[in-house]
Structures are given as C-alpha cells and as structure tokens.
Amino acid sequence: MNKARGFQGMLSCVDCMHWRWKNCPTAWKGMYSGHVDGPTMILEAVASQDLWIWHSFFGLPGSLNDINVLQRSPLFQRLTSGTSPEVEYEVNGNKYTMGYYLADGIYPSWATFVKTISCPQGNKKKHFVKVQEAVRKDVERAFGVLQIRFAMVRGPARWWDPDTLWYVMTACVILHKMIIDDDRGEEEEFDYDQEDTNVLTQRGLWVP
Template identity: 50%
Template sequence: MSARSCRDCLENFYEGVNFLYGRQYLRMPIATDVPLLYEAHQRIHGFPGMLGSLDCMHWEWATCPTAWKGQRHRGDHEGPTLILQAIASQDLWIWHTYYGMVGANNDIFVLQSSRLFDDVIDGVAPNTSFYTNDVECKYGYYLVNGIYLEWAMLVNTLSCPDDEKRLYYKKKQESARKDIEQTFDVLKKSWCIITQSTPSTD
C-alpha cells in the first residue's frame, strides 16, 4: 500500500473509533459519572473521593526533524519525545489527555500548561463534593507521583515514610496508581501494533 492509502486507512480507523466509542469514553465525566468513579475507587483501592490517577508519558518521536531534536530531548530518554498527560480510572477510561508538549519539559510544567483545572477555576465543573470522616470535601482528587506540587486536588505519594501507617499508605497509593501505568502500557502496545502494520509517514 502507498503511504497515502495507509494514512487514509488510519484516519478512517480513528473516525470509526470516535463514532463507536466517543460518546461513552472520549469525554470528561459528567455529574452522574462522579459518584460511580468514587464508588469504584473506594471499593477497589480504598480511596474515598478519588477521581483517577494523573501522570505523564514520553512518546518517542523517531522521525523528529533534526532542527527540533534539542528541545524535544531529555537526558533520561534516548531520543526526542513528545509528552502525553492523561488521567485514567481503573477500567482504562481515559477522560483527560493533553498531548504534544516537548520532551524537555517536566510533569509540573505540563500540568501548568494543560487545561485540566479550567472548569474548576471557571466554576463550571460538575459537583464532585464527597464526605470522608464526616467532613465535606468540595472537590475530588487525583493520585500523582511525588514530584507534583502540593495542590488540594493532587495527592502525592510519600517519599520517605517513617512509620507503619505512612508505609501502608504509600503501598496503597502506589498500587492504586497502577491504573494509569496499565493504561499507558495498553496505549504503547496498541501503537506498536498500528505502526508495525502501517509504514511511518511523519
């Protein structure tokens, strides 16, 4: 097949996926989804008020133009990358993505550039209040790794737990964050299948 035919087939595939699954999966949670997310995360992970796990993944860009490689390369990766920020729940529902930041950036800069909290800032976010220990919390939260800022809606892991209770929490939090790691693994494997059957046209 020619490169043009491969590209057209891939676009048709994307349109088909969007048609079949877009209304159910490719969207932000609405008010009726939030209690379901809370219930599932509390039942599976033991975290009340958890909306999902937030993380970033570096996506290798094998055909990056030479002039752009410097700003898209970071020392802990072999070549240039683009960054994907995503939130996923335990059933692989990816309901937030922000893609395309250059690989030289870190997760904090990506978060500050994304529009994740725009609805909350603008006051149009769905009601996500919940109760824990008889205290009402206005917004749910996202589990993140230890490099993120201490924001109210981000729950970091503990870097150096110094007692059994904190050690237990660290293990539970890291276990719950497997949701986003599993999601990234699925994306990588899916991309490998697509690229193995489709010649690169970048």
C-alpha cells in the first residue's frame, strides 16, 4: 500500500495522543500532568492510510514523552524476539530486510524509524520533508476520526479509575476498527494477515 505513495518498506505511522483526565485524583495530578494543560493519559497508536489502527497502547501518565512511552510499549516485542514478519525491499540499489515507521522528530534515531529532516537543505531534502510529513499525518487523522466518532474520547475523561479509562479507550479503538472494516467494502475473505499484529489486549501501565 505504501509503495505506491513512495515509501517502499514502510509499515505505518506511529504517534501519541493525550486524553485529558478531568477527575484525576488530586494525589496523582503531578504524575499525570505534562506539557498538555492538566492531567492526561497517553494513547500510543500505529495507523495506516485507511485509518486502520494496527497497534494501540494506552494508560501511561501524561508527564511522559513519546520516547518514554515507546520504551514501555510492546510495539517492538515481535521484532526483538525475532518473530516479526519478514520484510524485504530495495531502495537505490540497496536491499533492506527491516520495515520502518514514519515518526516525528522526538523519536530516537533507530533504523526502524524514518523521521523528518529538521533543517532541510536543497530541493531534494525539502521535497522529502514535505512528502514525509504529509504521509505521517495518517496517524493524526486516525486520532481525529476517533475523537469525532466518540464524544467521550473527544472530551475530558470523567472517571477516576484508570482501569475503567483503559476499557473505555480500548472499546472505542475496537469499535473504530469495526467501522473501518465495514466501510471498506471488501470481499468477505479479504484479510490483511494481521494475526497477532495488534496489542489491543495489552494493558497500559499505570502507577497509583
């Protein structure tokens, strides 16, 4: 799917979204407050062009940044254990065997991340930055559609229990995927071969 967009070997886009926690217990507000106004909880997601969410990890406090969330996330569990799907592609005569994600500048400089160039020089690099940032908006669009479809995610969370918030967010992500799947209009036997590729059943970590 992404080869036609100029990103051969690209898996998806990764980013994080903050969900404001209105009824966060007073004793926890410092731990859950970060650069976003008020206490929040973080949703890490990997999404593709059709807004399908392949990976969802929710529950970490808003005081963390994207790198801290990534270090706790099971996103690369299969990669580190050597059980990830094989990917092979060729770019400029060089063969690669590891897929990659598009990410913003805060993510670490790993081989599996392709980040934008902060200060591009020359037309070639400027064009790459323009295209990379446009494609990377896939995950931002997925967050926006998720919030538009579910008012409880668009507005501040009104529960005090982190476990309840995890169930609410997970249910919204699952319903979002069901709607995307229904709107595709594909044949019944259509399958993305996504067995065990998402981690919706993974519980978000939280510290009381």
